[in-house]
């Protein structure tokens with residue numbers, strides 16, 4: 001393996017985190033845990049045996065040995081690909097927009113749980129990706145108050161029209177700014193938002209696009225900001241309901257369009273640090289509610 005670049009990260013959530021980047025797609029994390037140092041490889045379902053000797057100012061010569069007992073092995077689960085085009089997605093959501101709320105009632109509990117965990121406050125600037133019919137936009141607008149702002153981006157013009165009507169009806173228009181477009185490229189500057197919210201939308205991006213969207217989120221969130229992702233979750237041991245659902249997704253990708261993903265490890269790979277994560281079940285389908293903050297800046301350390 002190529003010699004990694006090592007970095008020491010101090011964060012309020014962990015006493016020390018050592019990270020080694022070997023390529024843009026692979027990162028190794030050395031984190032302190034109860035049993036000593038643990039070694040983890042994101043995105044690879046492999047065990048690693050690693051001997052590292054690290055130096056950094058004030059802590060000379062710590063030797064770290066890869067210990068299989070302390071290794072957290074990330075399962076290499078196969079995420080289904082998205083088989084429809086963006087244009088098809090746009091058309092489908094345009095068609096669904098007028099009756100979408102009837103269809104998506106059962107998702108509301110999970111979305112509300114995400115809103116609660118994101119914990120928006122007055123004066124904040126919040127972005128919702130895939131705002132749908134705008135129910136969450138209105139909740140955010142009420143919370144941020146006159147001193148805050150809520151932005152949204154959604155690919156469907158039909159959804160956008162329904163959301164605009166809802167925002168106007170509830171008297172929130174002055175606090176809500178809506179864009180219509182693809183969230184792979186966010187039309188906002190760096191550090192613009194205090195928080196980003198995505199519910200039942202990250203699953204609609206094809207596998208190579210998920211890191212792109214999350215890196216865009218990382219770019220637009222300010223250093224103290226946070227992100228909440230509510231998404232169907234891929235499990236190592238899928239129950240029959242999840243298996244049947246994925247079968248339906250493969251057979252009818254235009255109708256059963258959301259597919260289970262790994263929100264938590266995708267967030268971590270995009271430079272976020274998980275602050276809170278919980279798994280719930282919707283009609284037997286696992287749903288993750290993850291809140292994350294931006295990883296703290298790294299201090300460079302050198303290899304011995």
Ligand SMILES: C[S@@+](CC[C@H](N)C(=O)[O-])C[C@H]1O[C@@H](n2cnc3c(N)ncnc32)[C@H](O)[C@@H]1O
Nearest residue numbers: 093130131132154155156159182183199200201
């Ligand atoms: C399943 S709905 C979820 C709506 C809402 N977040 C909720 O929880 O009820 C997915 C939404 O994401 C939007 N969407 C799909 N692909 C998108 C993309 N590439 N960029 C932005 N929005 C997208 C759809 O138009 C739709 O409104």
